[in-house]
Amino acid sequence: MFYLIGLGLGDAKDITVRGLEIVKRCDKVLLESYTSILTVGKEGLEEFYGRQLILADRELCESSIDEILREAKTSEIALLVVGDPLGATTHTDMLLRAKDFGVETQIVHNASIMNAVSCCGLQLYNYGETVSIPYWTDTWKPDSFFEKIIGNYSRNLHTLCLLDIKVKEPTEESLCKKVRQYMDPKFMSVKEAASQLLQIIENKPDAGLSKSSLAVGLSRVGSPEQRIAVKTLEDMQSFDLGAPLHSLVIPAPNIHPLEMDYLAQFR
Amino acid sequence: MFYLIGLGLGDAKDITVRGLEIVKRCDKVLLESYTSILTVGKEGLEEFYGRQLILADRELCESSIDEILREAKTSEIALLVVGDPLGATTHTDMLLRAKDFGVETQIVHNASIMNAVSCCGLQLYNYGETVSIPYWTDTWKPDSFFEKIIGNYSRNLHTLCLLDIKVKEPTEESLCKKVRQYMDPKFMSVKEAASQLLQIIENKPDAGLSKSSLAVGLSRVGSPEQRIAVKTLEDMQSFDLGAPLHSLVIPAPNIHPLEMDYLAQFR
Incomplete structure (x- = not known):
């Protein structure tokens, strides 16, 4: 078995x-x-x-x-x-x-984060599809997740963004060598995710989201050290939510009053 | 506390x-x-x-x-x-x-069913917004959930349909009386949900779904008696998945090969 x-x-x-x-x-x-x-x-x-x-x-x-x-x-x-x-x-x-x-x-x-994200007060049935935000490199900056966020946003749905995790990833230099070397583990923070999002928004100013759009940052959901912060994307870019794991939610443009009341405690 | x-x-x-x-x-x-x-x-x-x-x-x-x-x-x-x-x-x-x-x-x-629905093999990040299908009465047949299913379907996303539950609902006759009387508890089956969906489809034949569209029926998810069935909506209408609770998934029109392989075991 x-x-x-x-x-x-x-x-x-x-x-x-x-x-x-x-x-x-x-x-x-x-x-x-x-x-x-x-x-x-x-x-x-x-x-x-x-x-x-x-x-x-x-x-x-x-x-x-x-x-x-x-x-x-x-x-x-x-x-x-x-x-x-x-x-x-x-x-x-x-x-x-x-x-x-x-x-x-x-x-x-x-x-899992797919249902426990409800701890921020945004109702699960108001979420659209979930996206993953990958770490960018100097030469690889994929942004297909942004279209999905906008797709949800335009239908007045929230988006849960899962943030990249790199654990035991081989270094580029060691990929062709016999003995693999590994990078230190890293976990994308809400700060980093917001910063990548803002770079995309700068190039797509008419998509619907702006630097003053609301974002919900969550860390260590489900643990006693859970933290939740509600800020503009711009402010989120410089806000530290502590140790990993982090997740980010982009709320719908029109938030239900009960959801708003709940979010208010994290502002 | x-x-x-x-x-x-x-x-x-x-x-x-x-x-x-x-x-x-x-x-x-x-x-x-x-x-x-x-x-x-x-x-x-x-x-x-x-x-x-x-x-x-x-x-x-x-x-x-x-x-x-x-x-x-x-x-x-x-x-x-x-x-x-x-x-x-x-x-x-x-x-x-x-x-x-x-x-x-x-x-x-x-x-919760919101994440455990993954047991049918359709990946959670390919789901759009979740809908609830309410029991119809002779005079009240709301169908706003159908538009949401179509919204997901047209974006190639799966839809989880939560099925109505009536527990300790007062009877209509007793609503104005001092002593409330209650209906027997009832739990919508996949059969009943498929039947309601087919009635809507009959009136909206160009929306994208038809009686031959695929549906995934689930019952008692997470228990040892869990059952999953993959059938057309028409066949689902007469298929018995046993004791409650039931849930229904309307898969996206283009299903990923890995998802298809997994679904195949429930056909």
Whole structure:
């Protein structure tokens, strides 16, 4: 049996009772370590579960998954994923492969930013499609997410922007070498996201958004250190929301009064 | 302290460890009983928690909430909500009232249909806005949700349709009487939703959807009895997905190959 278990968003105690029971009885438990993070690390989780975890980076999840699934034919293996386990395409793909191998699977859902973003008071049914904002480089500045934000905005819908995460990314120089070298992990802040958005807006001044448009910055959603800030995009560019993970919401132009009342406490 | 605690989607064990700790230590624990249901009832939860629960129907949540919040100034009170506690507007409103009363609040997030719908293999970031399909009566057949579905569909986005729930609804006849009488609880099935959609499509044949359009029916998501079916809207109209709760997804016209591969197992 192969289990995909969501860990939720805060710390070790945000796993469900069902998830914890499975973690305790499995033969092997892997911790997915590159699509998101909790406010507690591997050691914190190991202490809480009373067992050892194996860190599963992108290489392991993408190249060695077949080996793990073969093992799961005769033993119980769990992969722990921050948030909900089906938030990322890679885990849906794992379930398909498991089916090909004839391995039974079970999913233990949990909160993810896709529903917990409701903590800022903007109602989930008023959100349009979610976008991802990638880190720009000197030579690569994709902005297709902006059109989607504008598409939502023009239909009076909010947009949740997921911000880029780089964990165990090989350095460009080492890509052709035998021994890979890795960059330090980095997590896009609300500040950086707002700054990239403002650069796009400067080139597309008639799209509907401006530097005085409202933005909602969120950090460490679901943990006791959760913070929410409501500011103009321009002010958000220089506002520090502390440690990762961060998310950004671009609210619809016409916000419902109840939503506005709720947002007001974060201004 | 006033806690809003999400119970997730399956049974008693889908509460988080953090949530369970709070339930065990609170002075009073209410169970919200009209926006959703688990596959286990009040007694099942009481047995698992080892404590008594107070059923909180719509009347209590909307009329007597001030009294409960006042009590929460000096004691610990939790309101348990199926799914994530901030899925419904009424709970956001409670948090605002608590703030007015100077009562501290804490939210314990959990999985909700808004993110667990990913279990059908359609990726969450390809969904547009969520809609609610209400029960029609002989004289009241609102169809504004249809325009939203078409809005998503025309932008190649999936639509999650939440299906109506009627729990402890007063009968029309008793509305003016002193003693209210209540209808039996009812939960819209995928069958009923497909049938209402097909009636709208018949009157709006050029909107983009037809009786041969694909639909994904889901029931009891997140529980061991979860079922998923992929059929045309016409076939869905006569397909029984068993006990509630049901949800319906109208997929985008062009589905990504990985999503298609995943859906294929439910055809």
